[in-house]
Amino acid sequence: MKVNIYYGGRGLMDDPTLYVINKMQKVLEELNVKVERFMLCELKNNITTLPQTLKDADGIILATTVEWYGIGGYMMQFLDACWLYADKEKLSRIYMSPIVMSTTYGEREGKLNLTAAWEILGGRPCSGMCGYIADTAAFEMNDDYSVLIEKKAENIYRTINQKVASLPASNQAVKQRVSVSQNTDLTPQESERLSQYAADDSYVQQQKEDIQELANMFRGMMSHEPTSTERYISQLKSHFTPVDGFKGTYKMVIGNKPIGVRINGEDITITDEPGNKFDVEMSLTESTMNDITAGHITFQRAFMSGSMKTKGEFGMLRTLDELFDFMK
Numbered sequence: 001m002k003v004n005i006y007y008g009g010r011g012l013m014d015d016p017t018l019y020v021i022n023k024m025q026k027v028l029e030e031l032n033v034k035v036e037r038f039m040l041c042e043l044k045n046n047i048t049t050l051p052q053t054l055k056d057a058d059g060i061i062l063a064t065t066v067e068w069y070g071i072g073g074y075m076m077q078f079l080d081a082c083w084l085y086a087d088k089e090k091l092s093r094i095y096m097s098p099i100v101m102s103t104t105y106g107e108r109e110g111k112l113n114l115t116a117a118w119e120i121l122g123g124r125p126c127s128g129m130c131g132y133i134a135d136t137a138a139f140e141m142n143d144d145y146s147v148l149i150e151k152k153a154e155n156i157y158r159t160i161n162q163k164v165a166s167l168p169a170s171n172q173a174v175k176q177r178v179s180v181s182q183n184t185d186l187t188p189q190e191s192e193r194l195s196q197y198a199a200d201d202s203y204v205q206q207q208k209e210d211i212q213e214l215a216n217m218f219r220g221m222m223s224h225e226p227t228s229t230e231r232y233i234s235q236l237k238s239h240f241t242p243v244d245g246f247k248g249t250y251k252m253v254i255g256n257k258p259i260g261v262r263i264n265g266e267d268i269t270i271t272d273e274p275g276n277k278f279d280v281e282m283s284l285t286e287s288t289m290n291d292i293t294a295g296h297i298t299f300q301r302a303f304m305s306g307s308m309k310t311k312g313e314f315g316m317l318r319t320l321d322e323l324f325d326f327m328k
Contacts, residue, residue, distance in 0.1 A: 008064035008075030098128035
C-alpha cells in the first residue's frame with residue numbers, strides 16, 4: 001500500500017499541521033505503508049506536474065493550515081492541477097483524508113472544502129481531522145491529542161486497506177451533470193505531457209511571445225485597410241477647391257473621431273490630431289458625413305436639418321460647401 005501526503009502550508013516550524021502529518025506518517029510506516037510526502041511550498045514551480053504522482057497511490061492525505069482564511073493558494077493550485085491534468089479514472093479509485101489545522105477561525109470549513117473538492121474530482125473521501133490550535137507547544141505535549149492522531153491514522157489505513165465503500169454524495173451528482181471539465185480529447189499521457197509544458201516557465205513564455213507575434217502580424221495586415229478617418233481625410237483633400245483670400249480653421253468630430261482642417265488660400269492641412277482653437281467646430285455622425293461625401297446633402301443642409309451641430313463663425317460654415325463641393 002502507498003499513501004501520498006500533500007502538505008499545502010508554508011512550512012513554518014510551529015505549524016501544527018506538520019506535527020500531525022509527522023505523527024501520522026510514523027504510524028502508517030509502522031503498518032508497512034509506503035509513505036511519500038510532497039511539500040507544495042517547496043515544489044510551487046512544479047505543482048502542475050504533481051497529479052502524475054497520484055498514479056501509484058492507494059490513498060492520499062491533503063494537509064494544510066488555515067492561517068487567516070481558507071485552505072491556502074498552494075493547495076488550491078494542486079487541486080486545480082488535478083482537475084486539469086490528472087487521470088480521472090485512476091483518481092476515482094484513490095481515497096483522500098483531509099487534515100486541516102487552524103491558528104484562526106475556519107478549520108471545519110477548510111476540511112469540508114477539501115472533501116467537496118475531492119468528491120467533485122471523482123475521488124473517494126474518507127474521514128479526516130481538523131482542529132483549532134492556539135498554542136502549538138501545548139498541543140504537541142498533550143498525550144490525549146497524540147492518541148487521537150494515531151487512531152485517525154489507523155482508521156485511514158483500515159479504510160484504504162479494506163476499500164470501504166461510501167454512500168453517494170450530491171457533489172458527485174453535480175459533477176456528472178453540470179460541473180464538467182472542458183473536453184480536450186486528450187489521453188492521460190497527453191494530459192501528463194501538457195502538465196509538464198504548463199510547469200515549464202520558458203515554454204509558457206515562448207507561447208505568449210508567439211501569440212503576441214501572431215497578434216501583431218494580423219494587426220499589421222488589418223492596418224493596410226484605411227480607417228474611416230483616413231477615408232474622410234482623403235475625400236476632403238480630393239474635393240478641395242481653394243477660395244481666393246480665404247483663411248480659416250475647422251474641426252469636424254465625426255462619430256467620436258476628430259479631424260482638423262486648416263486652410264490658408266490654396267494651402268490645406270488635414271489631420272486626425274487637430275488640437276485646439278478652431279473658427280468652426282462641428283459634430284456629426286458617420287452616416288451624415290457619408291451622405292455629404294456621397295453628394296446627397298451639403299454641410300449647410302446637414303446643419304439646417306439638425307443632423308450636424310455647429311458652433312463658432314457661422315458665416316464660415318456657408319463657405320465650407322464652396323471649399324468642398326461634393327455635389328459635382
